[in-house]
Amino acid sequence: MDLKDIQNLIKFVAKSGASEVKLETEDVKITIKTGSEETTIVQQMPMAQMPQMPMQAAPSAPAPVATEAPAAPAADDNSKYITVKSPIIGTFYRKPSPDKPLFVEVGQSIAVGDVLCIIEAMKLFNEIESEVSGKIVKVLVDDSSPVEFDQPLFLVDPS
Incomplete structure (x- = not known):
């Protein structure tokens, strides 16, 4: 074999x-x-x-193919939005702790410097701050899921 x-x-x-x-x-x-x-x-x-x-052996080959196919048509619709991407590899969290509220929700207005999420990498919790002002249109990652470097996390409408 x-x-x-x-x-x-x-x-x-x-x-x-x-x-x-x-x-x-x-x-x-x-x-x-x-x-x-x-x-x-x-x-x-x-x-x-x-x-x-x-x-x-990582079965990542089938997973990205399935993810890229639906993302292509969505990219045309989302071209007016700014994509906030992950600066590091780690685990994505939408809340500071399980008993606290979410950092941001869909429809919420954000400003430069607002904390959007936390990414845990090697037992360190890194706050990801917004580099743009606008309104959260979509959260692209589920809570407590692994993220890769440069993976899209949020869509922000800058207008």
């Missing part, structure tokens, strides 16, 4: 919605587990050689 077959198997399992798949042949043992954050772990263990050789 080569790497291409393993990648195709990961894609198939991710699409099927199964939480765990085990495949065992004479020379290879593979376990694919998918969780709530769509992380996939592949373990390939040659029976005769090493006791265990873990290999990680």
Whole structure:
């Protein structure tokens, strides 16, 4: 079984919605587990050689394709808006703590310097401040979800 077959198997399992798949042949043992954050772990263990050789493969290839397709038509409608993007990789939070209110809500007016959200990176909570004035049109990320560098977080109407 080569790497291409393993990648195709990961894609198939991710699409099927199964939480765990085990495949065992004479020379290879593979376990694919998918969780709530769509992380996939592949373990390939040659029976005769090493006791265990873990290999990680991220199923991020199918996810961005699905995200980019709907985003293309929406980009035309949102061209008049300013996109606030994530300056770092981390976990996106809309509130300072679970018992506090949201920093900003859709329809709320914001000014330069207003805190829009918090992104946790390596146990540090970084306040993301607005660099523009305007009105929040859309929140593009769910609370407590991971974000990448330069990922769009908010749409702001500057008018």
